[in-house]
Amino acid sequence: MGLKIYNTLNRKKEDFKTVFDKKVRMYVCGPTVYNFISIGNARPIIVFDMVRNYLEHIGYKVEIVQNITDIEDKIINKANEEGVDFNTITDRYIKAFLEDLETLGIKNFSAMPKASEMIPEIIAIISKIIDNGYAYVSGGDVYFDVAKFPGYGKLSGRKLDEMQAQESCVFSKKNNADFALWKSSKPGEPSWASPWGNGRPGWHIECSAMSIKYLGYTLDIHGGGIDLIFPHHENEIAQSEAAFGQNGNFVKYWMHNGMVEVKDEKMSKSKGLKDDWILKNLLKKYPSDVIKMYMLSTHYRSPLEFSGEKLEEAKKALEKIISFLRNVYFLTHIEVALPGNEEKKYPEGDIAAINYNMDIEPDRFSVKIYDHIKYFKEEFKSAMDDDFNSAKAIGVLFDFISNINAIIQNSRFKINMSISESLKITMDLVLDHSRIFGFELKSQLTGFSGSGKVRKNGTIYLEDAEILELIEKRLHARKHKDFNRADQIRDELKSYGITLEDRKEGTIWKRDN
Numbered sequence: 001m002g003l004k005i006y007n008t009l010n011r012k013k014e015d016f017k018t019v020f021d022k023k024v025r026m027y028v029c030g031p032t033v034y035n036f037i038s039i040g041n042a043r044p045i046i047v048f049d050m051v052r053n054y055l056e057h058i059g060y061k062v063e064i065v066q067n068i069t070d071i072e073d074k075i076i077n078k079a080n081e082e083g084v085d086f087n088t089i090t091d092r093y094i095k096a097f098l099e100d101l102e103t104l105g106i107k108n109f110s111a112m113p114k115a116s117e118m119i120p121e122i123i124a125i126i127s128k129i130i131d132n133g134y135a136y137v138s139g140g141d142v143y144f145d146v147a148k149f150p151g152y153g154k155l156s157g158r159k160l161d162e163m164q165a166q167e168s169c170v171f172s173k174k175n176n177a178d179f180a181l182w183k184s185s186k187p188g189e190p191s192w193a194s195p196w197g198n199g200r201p202g203w204h205i206e207c208s209a210m211s212i213k214y215l216g217y218t219l220d221i222h223g224g225g226i227d228l229i230f231p232h233h234e235n236e237i238a239q240s241e242a243a244f245g246q247n248g249n250f251v252k253y254w255m256h257n258g259m260v261e262v263k264d265e266k267m268s269k270s271k272g273l274k275d276d277w278i279l280k281n282l283l284k285k286y287p288s289d290v291i292k293m294y295m296l297s298t299h300y301r302s303p304l305e306f307s308g309e310k311l312e313e314a315k316k317a318l319e320k321i322i323s324f325l326r327n328v329y330f331l332t333h334i335e336v337a338l339p340g341n342e343e344k345k346y347p348e349g350d351i352a353a354i355n356y357n358m359d360i361e362p363d364r365f366s367v368k369i370y371d372h373i374k375y376f377k378e379e380f381k382s383a384m385d386d387d388f389n390s391a392k393a394i395g396v397l398f399d400f401i402s403n404i405n406a407i408i409q410n411s412r413f414k415i416n417m418s419i420s421e422s423l424k425i426t427m428d429l430v431l432d433h434s435r436i437f438g439f440e441l442k443s444q445l446t447g448f449s450g451s452g453k454v455r456k457n458g459t460i461y462l463e464d465a466e467i468l469e470l471i472e473k474r475l476h477a478r479k480h481k482d483f484n485r486a487d488q489i490r491d492e493l494k495s496y497g498i499t500l501e502d503r504k505e506g507t508i509w510k511r512d513n
């Protein structure tokens, strides 16, 4: 079974087939830059980054374009409120938005065009729509004539009659449901010259102009929040298909993420944001991986509850993965830490520092580990293939972790070469699959080994062999019930920045950061 995507257009899950083989061209609507972005605005960014990562994981080459809306009434209002130029507002919030993306570790867009940089393309597409008979000029405005476009309403499922019946006070329009492609400018507003006089583009047209410019006609995936289905995406379809769509649809798969909700309240930038809804503030409290874990633990189409508790849960969940990876790292690190140690003879009756043996035949534990690996890969894939069910896939990851933990904690478990090998594969697998959710966990595992003779804090750097020697001395002392001496060695190692952990399979050490 391959990947299936829920297509808003047809309201069902469909087999994913790209226009071009192994290549995905994807467009996602970005923010309007008149404020800091909220946790609600962050959802499509994180969701579609996960979609992109998974598509790449299964072998697609992905191009993703996200726009920045820098011409819009809300921006003009904000500039008037503050008594500043409208560029002052857009510059400030574009900078803030790019910083947020950087902190989130999401920056691989093929293009991130701004509406203000697309005026010639926007004028060209509006002219084409007029030439094709789907738009009309009224005063200095240009409107899309929805009655001329038979498919209007196909994405949102709305009927034209109902839309026409809405109240409207714009007398320059033929029909209530007609929407502006170009608006004549009022004094003090940003404006550009056009064949219809000075003015500025309507909001919807920029996405039609940008997607054709950067990705071409018939996109594989178009994404955005569910709140954009109507009117924004309905209008994008009308514009693009009126201009270029004689031979097919503007988009193959329409994907929409659910809203972030605060106890039944819709989070909306235009209604004013509370401080702790602002992504920038949240990123000061939580690492970006925690925010991603919180978001992706719910299926992207479901509403997502926003609360401090949910974020704390996500933090704990992530810590569970990190602590598992560290354990596995320690266990596989033993081999590295014992160069040539296999020849070392321990005094009779003494506990070896580490119960390390050189068996190369797979034993029952490593066979079990490989079984879990196989099962994990299959289950993970089937969850993600089912319309990117990251919530289920994260569950599969936790099941895998507890299964491997159960093996490690088995009283008969001992590290040997074949187990070490299977644990290395386990670690790489968890790291690799975590990357689909945007987690960068590898950096959290390193930093255990120092790099100089004197550590940054001025303490002496010990070589691995010196550490192991001290560990052996400590175990010897414990064996002879000389606990004072054992504690002394532990403290001594601590002063060198080495922490010990006693386990069934032996003593494990790590360097403090």
Ligand SMILES: [Zn+2]
Residues within 6 Å of the ligand: 028, 029, 030, 207, 232, 236
């Ligand atoms: Zn858009």
